Amino acid sequence: MSTGHQLRLYNSLGRRLEDFTPSAGVAGLYSCGPTVYSYPHLGNMRPYVFADTLRRALRWKGTAVRHVTNITDVGHAVADSDTGEDKLEVAAARERRSVEEISARYTEAFFADLAALNILPADEYPRATAYVKQMIEFAASLEEKGFTYLLPSGLYFDTSRSPGYGALAMMDVAGQREAARVDYVQGRRNKTDFALWRTEEPGVRRVMRWDSPWGWGAPGWHLECSVMSMGLLGEHFDIHTGGVDHRELHHVNEIAQSEAYLGDGRPWVRFWLHNEFLLMNAEKIAKSAGGGPRLADLTQAGYHPMAYRLFLLGGHYRSQLDFTTQAVDAAQATLRRLLTRIEPLRPLPEALTLRAARALLAAGDVGAGYGAGAGYGAHADKAAAGYVEQLDAAICADLATPKILATLQESLRDPEIGGDGLRVVAAAADALLGLRLSGLDPREADRRRSVRDLAPAQVAVIERLIAGRSRAREERDWPRADQIRAELESLGIQVTDTPAGTAWELR
Ligand SMILES: [Zn+2]
DSSP, X not given: OOOOSOOEEEETTTTEEEEOXXXXXXXXXXXXXXXXXXXXXXXXXXXXXXXXXXXXXXXXXXXXXXXXXXXXXXXXXXXXXXXXXXXXXXXXXXXXXXXXXXXXXXXXXXXXHHHHTTOOOOSBOOBGGGGHHHHHHHHHHHHHTTOEEEETTEEEEOGGGSTTTTTTTTOOHHHHHHHTOSOXXXXXSSTTOEEEEEEOOTTOOOSSOBOOTTOSEEXXXXXXXXXXXXXXXXXXXXXXXXXXXXXXXXXXXXXXXXXXXXXXXSOSEEEEEXXXXXXXXXXXXXXXXXXXXXXXXXXXXXOOHHHHXXXXXXXXXXXXXXXXXXXXXXXXXXXXXXXXXXXXXXXXXXXXXXXXXXXXXXXXXXXTTSSTTTTOOHHHHHHHHHHHHHHHHHHHBTXXXXXXXXXXXXXXXXXXXXXXXXXXXXXXXXXXXXXXXXXXXXXXXXXXXXXGGSOHHHHHXXXXXXXXXXXXXXXXXXXXXXXXXXXXXXXXXXXXXXXXXXXXXXX
């Protein structure tokens, strides 16, 4: 039996689609993780849903993966600069907590969002503060090899010594300078040079500080990812992921220092994958203090986290997505329809691979209690097999999740396919999409329509407005009736007038 379609991924290094095969039995995958100084907003979570899709694609193809996602709890300066204050120290001062409390609090919030979004846990979540000793050794090795120079403000990487610097960004030096932000550092030789170690200014004592050959201070931001990825995945590994905002600076610098450190003339990492931004235009979703809307804001508004995941997967990871209330409403409605349709097919086989899906269909025995006597036969098998191959083609085409969703929906409408075949197709699609189609209750999944979630006082307010509107209508006071309708709509209430009276529901 063939292994199906060849997995092809868009490599930012060279900006082209390439065939992906793991270089060893286990594919090494590193994803740049969060800086834990505030709650993640919805856009912050897109890179992890994307990396999760990649993991599911590899699992589907039968490739074992070792996945590392880092937690940045030191070194990330405000404005991504070399000279600014540390983001965690700023947050600690603002919230009057210790940096440890800040880190613990927001790491926990990040993990909660990962779990809510049904993201497969990484094998390791290393924290930067646990690797400072290794970072110092790494920087000392670069110094020994002559890639650095020392300034009063710290130890700098000399990018002019790095052949091919910035190849990932595909920008000229002027563009690189732009990407390096306007960040004046006295004595810096090239504008693209970056700090490996940030030495304390005289008279200023950092909250997080370590002793080093270059004085007391803290590591530069880029260092941790090189050190922790090599420490946990080996010197060279297969795939590095992150948001597209990392492509022009953070990842360029990771590559420069890592290849200088290794010095073996080989590319450090073979594949660099970047997800596009999420644009925020969700005027109806309350903004959390100091940031964009969070997953918690969505769930409080009655949306299920899987609706947000479905919204993301409805676009390709390399496309910008505009987050609007209408778009997430549509995703919620699609989720509900999918769950309602799939619920009678349960239980579904879990974590299907292409090989397992084909084997189930070939055996014609998908599970107890289904299919027998339901007009299920070789013809239906063939239809299901066709859909499984379509799913394989879609995931192999640079993780085309919109196509996977479309294929799933098509199979659910197809009169030619039998219950057993459909179970395999639905399970295969969900192994790739991770929408919890195998277990989520359709009624639980959409709480927006559930009036029982409203407090009695809220219901009383709504009923009073509805009564006022009915009175205005009886008195033919249309402007007043329209005004009340607008007020109800602003509360998220949909009003429908029927011959039997006025009905309302939560939108
Ligand atoms: Zn990183």
